[in-house]
Amino acid sequence: MKKGDHLFLVDGSGYIFRAYHALPPLTRKSDGLPVGAVSGFCNMLWKLMVSARDTDVGVVPTHFAVIFDYSSKTFRNELYPEYKANRSAPPEDLVPQFGLIRQATRAFDLPCIEMEGFEADDIIATYARLACEAGADTTIISSDKDLMQLVGETVSMYDPMKDREIRVPEVIEKWGVPPEKMIDLQALTGDSVDNVPGVPGIGPKTAAQLLEQFGDLDTLLARASEIKQNKRRESIIENADKARISRELVRLRDDVPLVDGLDVLTLQPPNGPKLIGFLKAMEFTSLTRRVAEATGADAAVIDPADIVVERGEEAHGPDVGAGEQVPTSDLAGKGAGSAGPVASKGASAAAMAGTPTPANLVATRAAEALAASIDRTAYVTIRDLDTLNEWLADARETGVLSIDTETTSLYPMEAELVGFSIATRPGKAAYVPLAHRNGTGDLLGGGELLPGQIPFAEALAVLKPVLADRSVLKIGQNIKYDWVLLDRLGLTMAPLDDTMLISYVLDGGSSSGNTGGHGMDRLAERWLGHTCIAYKDVAGSGKSQVTFDMVDIERATAYAAEDADVTLRLWRLLKPRLVADGLTSVYERLERPLIDVLGRMERRGIAVDRQILSRLSGDFAQAAAALEDDIYQLAGERFNIGSPKQLGDILFGKMGLAGATKTATGQWSTSARILEDLAAEGHDLPRRIVDWRQLTKLKSTYTDALPGFINRDTRRVHTCYSMASTSTGRLSSSEPNLQNIPIRTTEGRKIRTAFVAEPGRKLISADYSQIELRVLAHVADIPQLRQAFADGIDIHAMTASEMFGVPVEGMPGEVRRRAKAINFGIIYGISAFGLANQLSIPREEAGAYIKKYFERFPGIRDYMDETKATARDKGYVETIFGRRAHYPEIRASNPQVRAFNERAAINAPIQGSAADVIRRAMVRMEAELEKAGLSDVEMLLQVHDELIFEAPESLVDKAIPLIRSVMENAAMPAVAMRVPLHVDARAADNWDEAH
């Protein structure tokens, strides 16, 4: 939104009541359904959308939204429980119209916005503020006095029934005070309809006069004794508190955590057929005719739409999630309109197809994609600059460039660019070889560049401006890899789209795991019915594998150009599905902006002290060797301690120890748990085995392996983050995995001391405290948990206290430990079996604990049941930000499979919401640091609930509070959590001390 734009905000809830009372009561559909208010509403919307210039407002809106009350319960009830308490139930023939009005709004393709905990007025106030900040004007379609406090230079109101605009003079004329004093005026007068107390005996006239005399409410209350009239003075002094609470009740919040910004409210031309379908169903014949004339649609051939009549008062759309603004597909559809030059082209293509709904576009594209065959012989090898320039000009023309780099390594931080492929239209793809060679350049000779390749620097020079061109969308499959590689070469790509991430948002969850994830080969099979050339068919595999620069250019062209072509085709197919499925904002807020954030983190890497690791390796080796001697002695023979099979035979075969259990495959289990139990019985050997395993694990996985990941050039370790490999929305880290560096044991912790800051700098670690339990407290809305988190109490002790009736003071450690295990169990989709295992107690006892827990926290059981039901119903569950995780196998007939999927479905919204929160923090972090003059503070690592930064020592004190603030407020404004988030942060020279 920009200066000169004009936003219309319709107070839908206010309108419906006013229309109901103002219009003839007898308007009914032929089946008796009362639709008088709906009819008035539709006529008004149509008029405002197409001929607002003819009204008293006299301008054409550029942005438009209809705002509703979500329910009668809002934050005001917490301030004043009696608020709106005397409001009687709405008339019976109005009730079904609440839902119809929302359906009408969607039929008009207008954003339909409501939010739990806030009134429509608060949402209106927030959007009006945002519009004002953007330099735009706002007209509020309402005549409600509660909204008049918002009127000002850029905000006016419009009474649609009187066709009259309300500006500052009109407010003064009606109430005797300017808009900015309306809050104080209402605080004094109160409101009998909403049960706002006010000061008894003070009406609007008196209130206006008093405010005129004293200026504002605070001054009036402070100097009340100066009032001459006895009765009035006494009343005000006595009811000062009522006036203050009233002021808080009538003051509108303009900081509502909106899910969608102003751009989503952009007014689209009316969708004739869709609207007519609704109007016909409602039997609004004259409006149907007017709409048909205006949109050129033939009403005769359009069938009436299906109308859902809801009888309850809570008449929300079916897609309203608890605590969320309605992220309807309508809204998402609008959002996609602003996705750049490409989306608009897609939209016009769909319009030509005649039925421009997102779902139809998706269907058309899917059919197209399957029908089109892929012809590898049409691919081009670009060997000169002129041809390359022609192709890049075509990219500027189409506004899209599918790109894929070919390199010598899977690690983008050490890979060398060998060539790149591009595609500008489906089927039009080319490969640009840059560094193919005629051999490895070993003793046999060779290693020279092959002829017929554009000089490296010249090719990059012409590519660079296109990659940086904001009007050309760069599309890739796992484009973070290409981004990092090209960024190293000084080429920065923006804006980006990633087919892997689009697929991840659309089809994330266990279903994608079973079908091979979101890799391109898999997506091509699934969506295009096409089998891509396998990498190993081009470069070989195993010992005979060669790097891509050794691949024959013709062969490379077929392989590489196909990748770019397939990626472009997938993008055309999958991108519209985001809109159709209402997942645009998940992609736009949680995935797309994270690509370059993670890319920079990977590029920065973290310093690892080789000496420390090498010393630790030596220590571990020595200690392990000593244990090996003991072990052979105790066992009476030498064997491979690392072989569970051999170890099992020694322990349970040769020595005949009791307590043996078998693994799934019938082997003796030698897990740490079993060995610990044996050790507790006084057996020495199992104890040594456990210790030996720990040392060898630390040595092989960490102290020996990590130095191999230190990059030759940067001398730092650069992990690779995967954005699309978990079912819940978490990231994963590999090569090396820096999300599982030891911390639990003292020996293991030492490894963290090897992760260090450069001289003069510090590492800062900031981690969320109990974020998943807080998410649970929020989504399941558990009063005791909310209270405990609000008060900062030890949550596990509180749980124990609730369950076992033990006071928190002097609680035995074992009691708290059990409660803690239960709390974690809940997050994991508890089972008696699992809890029993965790606590080493009988299954019956564990079952009794769980029963007890659910008695104390019935809301948790309800939440779990509801989550399972949704998963069965829809096949997926959602995080609080709308990310979906699919669990189709929750309907499996196999009880084990089903139970597993139920637990996963319970866990996913909790784990996933927490993952979304930290993603949001990461997306915002860099800009916030920069704004605070802290651009030298660098985000390096993410470990699920922790972020690691490296900062110059001098900036640490300023950085810590800012980092905490960004992390703690990361859910806002999309979700106002009912539980505060808490972040601990610390700085030190190494990761061990910082954490």
Added chain:
DNA sequence: GTGGTCTCCTA
């Protein structure tokens, strides 16, 4: 050499 199994490190 590849893939399955077991074990163990993290949140």
Added chain:
DNA sequence: GTAGGAGACCACA
């Protein structure tokens, strides 16, 4: 009981 990645072993090719 959730979500990951990785090393070692071992049977198979």
